[in-house]
Amino acid sequence: GPAPGAPGHLELRDVGVEQDGQPLLTGVNLTVPGGTSLAVVGRSGSGKSQLAAVAGRLLDPDTGSVLLDGVPLDGMEPARLRREVAYAFARPALLGTTVEDTIAHGPWTAAPDAVREAARAARADGFLALLPFGYATPVADAPLSGGERQRLGLARAFAHPGRLLILDDALSSLDTVTEHHVRRALDARAGRCTRIIVAHRLSSAARADRVAWLEDGRLRATGRHDELWEDPDYRAVFSTDTSAPSPLAAAEPR
Template sequence: AAGRLGEVVAEPAPAHGVRRLPPGPGRLELRGVTARRGGHTVLDGIDLVVPGGTTLAVVGRSGAGKSLLAAIAGRLADPDDGEVLLDGVPVRELAHDDLRRAVAHAFERPVLLGGTVEDAIGLGLPDPSPTRIREAARTAHADDFIRRLPHGYGTALADAPRSGGESQRLGLARAFAHDGRLLILDDALSSLDTVTEARITEALTGGSSATRLLVAHRAATAARADAVAWLDGGRVRAVGRHEELWGIAEYREAFAGEGPA
């Protein structure tokens, strides 16, 4: 772990611009985005527009570049060519604080930091009010199991035993509490049971005004999104509703036997 941390610390930090983010609905646009890893082109000239307030599921076979696309969309990584814009501003030019206030992330294996469970959910918030934290936990369906902990939200994070699905729900609660204009979920529902996943996906596609980019491996998740971007061979093969794409055999194969939902 110490060796890996050393690698991360030694990695040059990406340069950030000084432009401020204007008011906007969270419109995300990728223009000609190409990304290479290990001498291999993973994403090849991706053009993609996600209108503000839309839930877009990104699907594709393993190795299609879904996680890399999600990382580039939120500027956890930079493309080798092309650019990403949020509400018309290239994310490379955004001031660091503006970018991190605007974009929230949730991951398959979230790294949870903080002294207590409440601290972990409120990490990075300028004003982590208990009301906001509990509302986010309820949206992530984490409130029930948190209240069963010895000291509820005040339980020390190190003393809070939890399953993989419960850790994912805490990571989701942290992202929901952030309340930015763009929410990126990189396979952040994979360890949840199907009922909980359905409820959280319904919340994602319902009350929030944020734009959501959702890396999805289950057909049921893609079916609940407003639209699906299908990655294949490093490119966006198609964008459309899940039920429209389901008639294509190669699209169905991306779900490894999942049903159409």
């Protein structure tokens, strides 16, 4: 496995993914320096979720290779890999009997203090306090909105820190204020954890260290959001996002 204390340097080398003979990703070469954040953007069907899946080995590429701190993912023991990579999804599966079990569930069982700290980082502690039995409330009895489910999924990822955190559209149902606080929690992991964020909102792309712009399964460009913003085709990717009309409006101070 990767050396202890390595920062989570991620490399995709000539990665290709096919499904039923159709290319979903083609010739993707991408380097994400350890401890930085990368927003993955593109129109629907551009290959964003496939890239997120191969980055943490939920999916093996048909061609090419993926390395974490110089070690090919397909050469790592699965148990070790699961401790190094945390995921959060748009529609997370909430496993466990109680809400606390759900956040604690993972490659190891998170301690109660870690569960509560993670819930605060994901801005889930407020609505959890209103549940009939708080953290001991059975998940089946907890009336959760889509945004609250996403926050539980984020809390679960925060409670199991590794060197790589991948968010696949995991902020899509959050309101603007909650998203701002969660992004600050993500920023606090800079230098200690590499963050891959599949983003539809302009605000998420603006805050990332770099952006990977996918188009038809190929990497069209990488760079800072403000650099890519000069391209009208890039701006058109966010044409349906009315929450932040410009990169300056989206980029709060860090």
